[in-house]
Amino acid sequence: MIRIQKLSKTFDRTPVLTDLNMTIQTGSIYGLIGVNGAGKTTLIKNMSGMLRGDGGSITYDGESIWENDMLKQSIGLIPDDLYFPNGYSLRDMRSVYSGFYENWNDDRFHQLTELFKLDEKAKIRTFSKGMKKQAAFCLVMATMPAYLLLDEPIDGLDPIVRKLVWKAIVDDVADRRMSVLVSSHNLKEMEGICDYIGILSHGRMLMERELDSVKNDLHKIQISYGKNKPEQDAFAGLDVLRRESRGTVDLMIVKGRIDHIEKAIRATDPVIFDILPLSLEEIFIYELGGEDDEISKLIF
Numbered sequence: 001m002i003r004i005q006k007l008s009k010t011f012d013r014t015p016v017l018t019d020l021n022m023t024i025q026t027g028s029i030y031g032l033i034g035v036n037g038a039g040k041t042t043l044i045k046n047m048s049g050m051l052r053g054d055g056g057s058i059t060y061d062g063e064s065i066w067e068n069d070m071l072k073q074s075i076g077l078i079p080d081d082l083y084f085p086n087g088y089s090l091r092d093m094r095s096v097y098s099g100f101y102e103n104w105n106d107d108r109f110h111q112l113t114e115l116f117k118l119d120e121k122a123k124i125r126t127f128s129k130g131m132k133k134q135a136a137f138c139l140v141m142a143t144m145p146a147y148l149l150l151d152e153p154i155d156g157l158d159p160i161v162r163k164l165v166w167k168a169i170v171d172d173v174a175d176r177r178m179s180v181l182v183s184s185h186n187l188k189e190m191e192g193i194c195d196y197i198g199i200l201s202h203g204r205m206l207m208e209r210e211l212d213s214v215k216n217d218l219h220k221i222q223i224s225y226g227k228n229k230p231e232q233d234a235f236a237g238l239d240v241l242r243r244e245s246r247g248t249v250d251l252m253i254v255k256g257r258i259d260h261i262e263k264a265i266r267a268t269d270p271v272i273f274d275i276l277p278l279s280l281e282e283i284f285i286y287e288l289g290g291e292d293d294e295i296s297k298l299i300f
């Protein structure tokens, strides 16, 4: 488990992270979402031990990251700004990594370079931006990290490569209980992947949720009684967050257990009763109680 407690960081007396608390459960994927400048990269740099916070703590299964070289062996980092020494090929990088990382797995490395069709002998500087990301991904995944920190890993990757990257990550989470933090601007991209989502705004955690529990707790319901609308409000006992009428059809967002909601609604004998899928964006907007400006910026 990765635990961040009351982490603060200032640059030139400007606070960039403020009293940040965050927990990444073992064997889970945590999506860190925020607009430009929210503090995602600063947080990841603190988590990888490249920067030290002014206050608070970061621990990996109880061990502090700061100046802990043993622990760094088990952390895989793909930063936003990749660096490869000039003139190096993937084969050269493989030599460096395999000499440094105790858990280096050659089979995994070759399997991934083949999957991404990367030439191990070619100079990395001749690779496109997306290919450089793939190269970094092959190297980091072959270190068999227990913890993986990814700063906007899918930027510049085409949809097919994105799928391959996510599949490799999800496989390691399932097979080895790897713990993953992934930052992104895009809520939609994170939807099918993450177990937890945290929204970072001005260096503070605006909200943090486990996706399964929010998805099970909020429901979008479409209902119609045709011409026989009941006189009494059929939903008086339900926690209706939003209700919109379109002709004879009502569209509602209702909070609570779906079996209870379904029973209450069926008792009122509707002509149409549908439970519709809720997107992650909708969940966050309703949970925050309205069209939050920060959230709207993350929806595209």
Ligand SMILES: Nc1ncnc2c1ncn2[C@@H]1O[C@H](COP(=O)(O)OP(=O)(O)OP(=O)(O)O)[C@@H](O)[C@H]1O
Binding pocket: 011, 012, 016, 034, 035, 036, 037, 038, 039, 040, 041, 042, 043, 080
């Ligand atoms: N080395 C630094 N010195 C001074 N200010 C910095 C430094 N690094 C980051 N900042 C500031 O900290 C804030 C957060 O930056 P950070 O890069 O962490 O955000 P981010 O959420 O990763 O943004 P993006 O999505 O654009 O990558 C910004 O206002 C940035 O200007």
